[in-house]
Amino acid sequence: MDGVTRGEVLGLVVRLAAVTTLSYFTMKILVDALDPTKKQKIAAQKRAQQILSSLGIPSDINLTEYELLIASQLVDPSTITVGFEDIAGLEQIVTELRQTVILPIQKRDLFCSSALMSAPKGVLLHGPPGCGKTMIAKATAREAGARFLNLDISSLTDKWYGESQKLAGAVFTLATKIQPCIIFIDEIDSLLRVRDQHDHEATAMIKAQFMQLWDGLTTDNSCTVLVMGATNRPNDVDKAILRRMPATFRVGLPSAEQRRSILTTVLRMEVISDCVDTWRLAKLTEGFSGSDLRELCRSAAVCRVYQLKEDQEKLDPINMEDLLTALAKMRESKIECGGSIPRPPDLD
Structure with missing residues (x-):
């Protein structure tokens, strides 16, 4: 390296580092610009902040990035237009829901000392399509005055490894922070169907994460969070999930x-x-x-x-x-x- 000074070598290294850094950030900006989910996540987080503000949730509750994404699916119970008075022919189911779900939520301060008197952590509505299962779930949230998380199954899937598990965990941590909360999963069999050896690894991990966090709800009597699912095919739901949904209501074809x-x-x-x-x-x-x-x-x-x-x-x-x-x-x-x-x- 005759004729090359130490200052020239140092300048070359600095220029190479600058070019590398510039190339990295340029590629990152291009990848973010080409990623369609990036804009969707930003929009979802903004929508979540608006919903949280309308629900009157204190600003001192710190939510993670994943919790904000899930919070974009929250529904204010006061904006739900469906009530029990709009559901005809299901008076017996409505009465049972008032006694087993709504009353323990409304009187949670009175019932928190008893594990037997608290609201069930899981409620399953099953029956033929078009018989009012979704209407019952919305009316229950409105009657109880609970925050209603209408969970979109597609929101739990992500192309990056491990992100889906974090989103599944955010469902329960968010619900705990804003309780009382009802997590509603329509067509629950599509997410929590019977497990077998042909399940994709990511799907199996989501189910395991979901059930693990669900079990955590049962250990805290003061936690007013319940999962309500609806399905047309209860036999396709995993038995471990059915065990976590002790309150089961069949909504059949009307007489x-x-x-x-x-x-x-x-x-x-x-x-x-x-x-x-x-x-x-x-x-x-x-x-x-x-x-x-x-x-x-x-x-x-x-x-x-x-x-x-x-x-x-x-x-x-x-x-x-x-x-x-x-x-x-x-x-x-x-x-x-x-x-x-x-x-x-x-x-x-």
Whole structure:
């Protein structure tokens, strides 16, 4: 290295370090700009801060980055528009929920000294689709005045190894910090299905983390956090999960009396004709779920639009003919889609 001074070597090293540092930060900025999840995470954190502020949660509660991402799925119970008065035909389930879930949450200061009197840490709602499981969960959160975490399963998955477990842990740490809180998981079988040797490693670790933290809730009687799940296939849910959900409610297809109650509830805000016979409709709609009955009423209401005259300024009341026409269309569409709704004899 004849002719090369020590200062030149040092300057070369400094320039090389500067170029390397500049290249690193340039690549980092490019990767962040090309990463679609980066902007989503930033937006989720901003939305979470707005929700936390609207819920009146003290600002001195420090939340981690992962807890903020989960907090973006919080729902203010006062903004939930569904109440028990909107759920028809499920009076027995509503009564049991009031006694086993809502009362212990509302009177948690009174019941915290007893492990037997506290609210269950897990509630499972199962039954055919469209029978009101999600409505029951929302109405329970509203009635109890608890924070409602409507957990999106996709929010627990991340492309980086180990991040999913941190997000799963943040679900429970966040719920504990803002208790009382209800963690609602719709289609819980898709996340916590029966474990087998073919499970992906990341999925298996999420399940293990979820169950471990869930067990931690049972050791603290003063912790008012419960997990509420809904599923159409309870047999696909892991047995270890079912053990953690001692309060189980089956929300089945409504009976004739329940169908009449649902029809009456749905039509109560509409102008209907005196000829509408809800009892006859209830008998004609055997095998219909609650959502099917609501769609029947909606379709009947739309039928009036087709009969609207040019000079007519008000819609006619919903009559029996509109409802029967809508029922015939629904039966036809069910048959075309491979449905198996039984067809009772017409009751003229």
